[in-house]
Amino acid sequence: MTYTYEYSRPNLAVDCVVFGLDEPNSLKVMLIRRSLPPFQDQWALPGGFVRVDESVDAAARRELQEETGLKDVFLEQLYTFGLLDRDPRERVVTIAYYALVNLQEHLIQAATDASEAGWFSITQLPPLAFDHNEIIAVAIARLKGKVRYEPIGFELLPKKFTLSQLQTLYETVLGMPLDKRNFRKKILKMGLLIELDETQTEVAHRAARLYQFDESTYRQLKEKGFNFEL
Amino acid sequence: MTYTYEYSRPNLAVDCVVFGLDEPNSLKVMLIRRSLPPFQDQWALPGGFVRVDESVDAAARRELQEETGLKDVFLEQLYTFGLLDRDPRERVVTIAYYALVNLQEHLIQAATDASEAGWFSITQLPPLAFDHNEIIAVAIARLKGKVRYEPIGFELLPKKFTLSQLQTLYETVLGMPLDKRNFRKKILKMGLLIELDETQTEVAHRAARLYQFDESTYRQLKEKGFNFEL
DNA sequence: TCAAAAGTGTTCCGAATACACCCATGT
DNA sequence: ACATGGGTGTATTCGGAACACTTTTGA
Numbered sequence: 001m002t003y004t005y006e007y008s009r010p011n012l013a014v015d016c017v018v019f020g021l022d023e024p025n026s027l028k029v030m031l032i033r034r035s036l037p038p039f040q041d042q043w044a045l046p047g048g049f050v051r052v053d054e055s056v057d058a059a060a061r062r063e064l065q066e067e068t069g070l071k072d073v074f075l076e077q078l079y080t081f082g083l084l085d086r087d088p089r090e091r092v093v094t095i096a097y098y099a100l101v102n103l104q105e106h107l108i109q110a111a112t113d114a115s116e117a118g119w120f121s122i123t124q125l126p127p128l129a130f131d132h133n134e135i136i137a138v139a140i141a142r143l144k145g146k147v148r149y150e151p152i153g154f155e156l157l158p159k160k161f162t163l164s165q166l167q168t169l170y171e172t173v174l175g176m177p178l179d180k181r182n183f184r185k186k187i188l189k190m191g192l193l194i195e196l197d198e199t200q201t202e203v204a205h206r207a208a209r210l211y212q213f214d215e216s217t218y219r220q221l222k223e224k225g226f227n228f229e230l
Numbered sequence: 231m232t233y234t235y236e237y238s239r240p241n242l243a244v245d246c247v248v249f250g251l252d253e254p255n256s257l258k259v260m261l262i263r264r265s266l267p268p269f270q271d272q273w274a275l276p277g278g279f280v281r282v283d284e285s286v287d288a289a290a291r292r293e294l295q296e297e298t299g300l301k302d303v304f305l306e307q308l309y310t311f312g313l314l315d316r317d318p319r320e321r322v323v324t325i326a327y328y329a330l331v332n333l334q335e336h337l338i339q340a341a342t343d344a345s346e347a348g349w350f351s352i353t354q355l356p357p358l359a360f361d362h363n364e365i366i367a368v369a370i371a372r373l374k375g376k377v378r379y380e381p382i383g384f385e386l387l388p389k390k391f392t393l394s395q396l397q398t399l400y401e402t403v404l405g406m407p408l409d410k411r412n413f414r415k416k417i418l419k420m421g422l423l424i425e426l427d428e429t430q431t432e433v434a435h436r437a438a439r440l441y442q443f444d445e446s447t448y449r450q451l452k453e454k455g456f457n458f459e460l
Numbered sequence: 461t462c463a464a465a466a467g468t469g470t471t472c473c474g475a476a477t478a479c480a481c482c483c484a485t486g487t
Numbered sequence: 488a489c490a491t492g493g494g495t496g497t498a499t500t501c502g503g504a505a506c507a508c509t510t511t512t513g514a
Contacts, residue, residue, distance in 0.1 A: 409476095409477075409478075409479085411478095411479085412476070412477065412478085415476095416475090416476085433485085433486080434485080434486050434487065435484080435485055435486070436483070436484040436485045436486090437484080437485070437486095
């Protein structure tokens with residue numbers, strides 16, 4: 001079965017930049033090794049072609065699950081890359097997405113996936129296939145910008161987290177140190193954290209209190225015009 | 231001549247949301263009347279299909295010029311709309327762009343273009359073809375957000391403008407009144423406006439001083455980490 | 461008892477806000 | 488002379504930034 005059109009059509013793909021936060025404050029991206037040409041054996045973003053019977057969002061989710069095992073994660077459209085020579089085979093326009101996952105919970109799945117996959121620090125990326133280095137650069141810029149005025153950073157942490165973890169996350173993503181007391185004051189004043197009756201376990205020092213992001217309160221405040229801003 | 235592929239491919243289009251600022255503080259969008267089905271005779275965004283030998287950005291600029299006569303305007307990618315049933319004919323994914331133009335300078339061109347074109351207040355839009363109402367909603371949200379931390383608002387004004395015009399622009403886009411003295415203090419302190427030795431002409435009251443946006447100073451400051459913010 | 465991180469308040473400074481009158485110009 | 492918008496300064500408030508020590512816990 002083949003499909004014939006009056007005019008030549010670009011092929012349409014999706015690519016996903018999956019961010020994870022590694023314990024000693026470094027931001028990582030998940031890459032997979034290509035098993036087919038072009039760029040065979042090079043590292044690349046997970047992605048693939050959009051089918052005619054699925055939405056672009058659905059294609060991004062499908063490819064993410066097929067290639068990395070990830071599902072039910074934060075996934076948002078990033079930008080569409082449409083230059084002529086992105087792909088040496090033929091004209092391909094790709095719609096890039098970025099995902100935020102809790103690396104601890106998802107480490108295993110990625111490693112056991114059929115194709116080789118791995119997490120790479122964003123400061124030490126290998127040369128990637130296609131224009132994927134550029135796509136990642138755009139994704140990092142977006143993440144840095146967005147993390148300040150939307151509470152998306154929580155997606156990178158476990159459901160229950162300490163204030164220090166949260167602060168380290170922001171320091172890592174923003175690439176700057178933050179004052180501990182000011183950070184706590186500000187984030188607690190927003191009223192978006194639920195203080196749990198639990199503390200850390202198995203740490204060799206005073207155990208920190210655990211918190212949880214208050215999704216429903218955030219939605220309510222947002223409707224009333226509240227702006228998250230750190 | 232026809233083109234045959236192994237798999238069915240979505241068709242790829244671009245659409246442009248062109249914003250203009252009308253004198254008595256109202257934000258307008260340029261629409262064109264469709265001369266062909268589907269949605270014949272309905273209003274729609276200027277746009278069309280991406281050719282295989284042009285980049286997506288180039289396609290947006292080409293369509294904009296072909297359908298509205300506009301060229302050399304601020305044009306930036308907005309979002310890609312990829313739901314299944316956007317177009318009743320076949321699967322079409324569209325990459326939306328938004329443009330900012332000085333309405334005074336561009337009014338004539340639009341009106342004299344071959345296909346019928348017109349400026350519509352964003353508060354009184356007619357029902358549009360496809361999902362174009364949704365695209366415009368996304369574009370308005372983007373403009374509101376971006377105008378505060380990037381100096382793109384100037385694109386909506388003539389090169390030489392008064393501080394009152396600038397203030398009215400922000401009040402219009404943001405949909406809120408601003409204090410005159412505070413606004414002037416803040417915008418002048420940034421050092422991004424060149425005070426000209428010219429004033430308004432042909433106004434029935436005291437003529438206001440004209441200013442110009444200082445593009446090169448802005449680029450320099452931006453490299454040093456300066457953040458425009460209003 | 462030591463190491464390591466948790467937790468906690470106050471002062472200071474700069475920016476945002478609120479606010480009202482005189483000035484210049486064309487009709 | 489009057490109508491219309493242009494242009495200007497100060498006092499107050501609020502939020503951001505800087506800053507150091509005590510507490511808890513496990514090893």
